[in-house]
Amino acid sequence: MKIMHVDASAKRERSNSRALSRFFLEQLREQHADVEIDYLDVTVDTPPHVTEAFAIATYTAAADRTPAMKATLASSDALCARVLAADALVLAMPMYNWSMPSVFKAFIDSITRTNVTYLLNADGSIVGQLGRQKVLFITSRGADLRPGSSYEAMDALTPALKAAFGFLGANHPTFVDAQPLQFADQEARTEALARARNELSAVAVQWAKSAAAGVSGKDTTATASGVAA
Template sequence: MKILRVDASAKRERSNSRALSRYFLERLREQRDDIEVDYLDLTLDTPEHVDEAFAIATYTAAHERTAQMNARLAASDALCARLLAADALVFAMPMYNWSMPSVFKAFIDNIIRTNLTYRFAEDGSVVGQLSRQKVLFITSRGADLRPGSPYERMDALTPALKAAFGFLGVAAPTFVDAQPLQFADQEARTEALERARVELDAVAKQWGQRVSGRSSASASASVACTVIG
């Protein structure tokens, strides 16, 4: 199983989302011995933000692009290729001000590409090209945004992830929340991280399932994990 693991937290060793993504891969390796990880740290290798040159190039037919246009799209092309080559995607990020880090938004803007990660059917409908991949989002949140919380309606991250990756063919992501992770309440913080690890254990077991020595196609439920920076 080839996994594209993407980290987006500005923190390093103190990052909860990074720690949880490492934890998940450790548990998954206990389930199967064929794990190959392609790692991308968006804080070190940040995609360029969309500019006029990118916009013009991406909406120009491939056979009509100039060498300069192809050069502007080269990094984006490479990111799309990495996504499409993976069997599973593990995205880890903190929630910053109710939504995603800017580096991950830049990543999304670089991977939503016509005729690469999505295509148009003859009837004009969009066909996302990531429908076969398992998907896990590990996000971290300081506040408690679970149903019934005063902050519930301020969650702009979950719907944004659902919309962007749903467009690319990820139909049914699951969300596992570890929240709140405020330092003010260490007990709640500890409990939130433990809940996340328990749910990640379950996801690792699910992804580890095989049928006749192969990965089970029926076990390809996408997962999103919500946890802090």
């Protein structure tokens, strides 16, 4: 199973999302899953932010693109190829001010490409090309945004990720969210991280079984957040 592993936290060794994504991959290996990792740290290798030149080039028919347009799209083309080649995506990030880090938004903008990661039919319907990939989002959140919490309605991260990757065909992502962390006492933080690790261990078992059976695409593992992959 080829996994594209993306980290998006500005922190290094102090990052909870990075630590949890490493934990998940370790759990996969402990399940004897045969994994190949394609790693991308978008805080180091940040995809270019959208420019006017990018917008014009991406909506110009491939046959009509100038050499300059092709050069503008080159890094996006390469990143799309990496994503499409993966059997699974492990996408780890913190929540910054209720949504995703800007570097991960740049990643989404770079891989959302007409006639590459999604097809636009004549009737206006969209066919995303990531339907075969498993997708796991590992997020860390300072506050408690679980259902029933006072901050539940302020979670802009989960719906944004579901919408962006659903558009690309990944309609059944798994979410493992470590929360609350920053705005909580030590006991609550410890419990949140333990809860996340338990969920990740369960997902690792399911992914390893699917890999052993030669199955890709969605599975039916439910998480505490109520979203299945």
